[in-house]
Amino acid sequence: MEIDEIVKIIKKQLLEECGKKERFPVEASGRHIHLSREDAEKIFGVGYEFQILKDLSQPGQYACKERVRVIGPKGIIEGVIVLGPFRDKTQIELSLTDTRILGVEAVLRESGDTQGTPGVYISNLDKMIKIDSGVIVAKNHIHMTEKDAEKLQLKDRQLVKVKINNTLRPIIFEDVIVRINNKFSLSMHLDYDEANACFLNRDSYGEIYE
DSSP states (O other), X not given: OOHHHHHHHHHHHHHHHHTOOOOBOEXXXXXXXXXXXXXXXXXXXTTOOOOEEEEOSSTTXXXXXXXXXXXXXXXXXXXXXXXXXXXXXXEEEEOHHHHHHHTOOOOEEOTTOOTTOOOXXXXXXXXXXXXXXXXXEEOOEEEEOHHHHHHHTOOTTOEEEEEEEOSSOOEEEEEEEEEEOTTOOSEEEEEHHHHHHTTOOTTOEEEEEO
């Protein structure tokens, strides 16, 4: 083999090693609801405060002991967990499978983008409210800080391909949105349909795929 060819091969290997992206955790996010204070008081009582069950991976976010029933045109889902703190507007995040159970349109959106999305009834025992919009299938995304983004060479709102690595069923997700905020903790979020599709487990991790 010519010396020039050997040099090219070595350079290529070095570049590939330097260009490797960092691994990051991948989490499955089950169906849940974010309630506005106004809606929470309608179904739990005036002045009600959530009872914290456990903190979530994203700083300041937590799962509550409270559960609600979500009622759609065709079906009901019991025991939907409430996540805190209060939001400005009530939002329910479901999987595609969940929307079919309820009989509502599956609208893929980023969290917070609820205009024009389906509405449902929400109940807690004998109290019930109706929301005219707010039901979404959350677009998969990666939370990260500015430091994480610099290390991964990514920008806020950038769409990337992510390979979910494991020994059972590695899958590549396209158009994953990057969300950068120094209050975040590095993690990719999938819904349960997506997590099940790639056999997500404790050994799974994500990598930017090019």
